[in-house]
Amino acid sequence: MTLAQPEARPYHHGDLSRALVEAARRILETDGPAALSLRAVAREAGVSPAAPYHHFKDKGQLLDAVAHEGWVELDAALMRSRQDSDDDRRRMTSLGVAYVTFARDNPALYRVMYDCSRDKDALPDQMKEEGAYCQVRNTIAHAAGEGVSEIDLELATIAAWCAGHGLAEMSGFKQFESLKTLLGGEEAFLKAVFDHLGMFAKFDRG
Amino acid sequence: MTLAQPEARPYHHGDLSRALVEAARRILETDGPAALSLRAVAREAGVSPAAPYHHFKDKGQLLDAVAHEGWVELDAALMRSRQDSDDDRRRMTSLGVAYVTFARDNPALYRVMYDCSRDKDALPDQMKEEGAYCQVRNTIAHAAGEGVSEIDLELATIAAWCAGHGLAEMSGFKQFESLKTLLGGEEAFLKAVFDHLGMFAKFDRG
DNA sequence: CGATCCATCTGAACGACGCTTAGATAACAT
């Protein structure tokens, strides 16, 4: 039964692959990305420094597994936020806010996610089919209505995605702090920035 | 024994601080960010592994110096691009294209620049006064005209900046390649994405 | 039940890294 899975069952330790990913995430949360060494992960999981190499080809592959979990959780967070509103524009904004909020709440994880993507010069494949990228695209498509070309849709999605990523990486910068408090907090700030992006200018019906 | 090192030199080596920064940039360009170790920089500069510590507190401070050069050159690139057009909207787009092009032409340098910023949770201070950020802001201000609040200006600048950074980091992703060739090349792609951002929606007069 | 297989894990080691310390060297000021 379980033999069909590429990641099969436990032997000596239990499910060490799983334990390693969890240990990695624990280290990420508590000590940050700089402390995330393979040896530290092995230590945290209670195994020798060489043990991980029976489950992951190298450190990068372990990080890939961590990043994958991150993308799945980001997908879920976006999915949740889409139910917040029935107005197209609001839904789009809340999608953006949810994206950035996820990145800000899990900064180390988000960094691993994007570092992995940058190493491969590609976003995870799943995103194009059912993942976060697709959610953004669908939301834009719904807002844009019928008469919009595939190319326009793709470009708008990319534009929105880039803006989200940029804001995710920069919204913590000290230079913006005074503006944040002036606007009444982090979320108000994010909404205001997204509002000034005018991602909807192209399609807006109103 | 002062061998024919270039430029004016204070003490033993010549200007080792300068030589180290140049060596670092050489390594960055040829072997990428992963190969950029302090020891490698010292090797490249023809000096012992401990020598850099008389000029930089630690590796991070050397990278800061490299990053600073990067920001100065980015400022210059944006400055050049502003003279390309006299139409506000075109100028804004060409600013964005110049930004992303710089990042794409110097990927390793750009990465160092942003890694340094992220470590301090802040953009370089000079940017707010006369640097690239200020150029974007001024361009937007000119386009927006008189009746625009400081806050709106700031928000629009942040939005544009985030979009530029996001696109700089993601425009190389494989998922966008087909779209790029379909649109007729990298620059056309960048312009199209910026166009779909509609950063001007808020202020556009026409 | 016993022998064997083989995935899993360990211990030790290698080279490279960031960084520190103690001491050598050489430019400058006196």
Add this chain to the structure above:
DNA sequence: ATGTTATCTAAGCGTCGTTCAGATGGATCG
């Protein structure tokens, strides 16, 4: 010439990613 001080080297510490030979012990089959 002498002393001062900035600059550089040599050696070493602890950590890292990774490899490899060998120990361990569950699974399989006689």
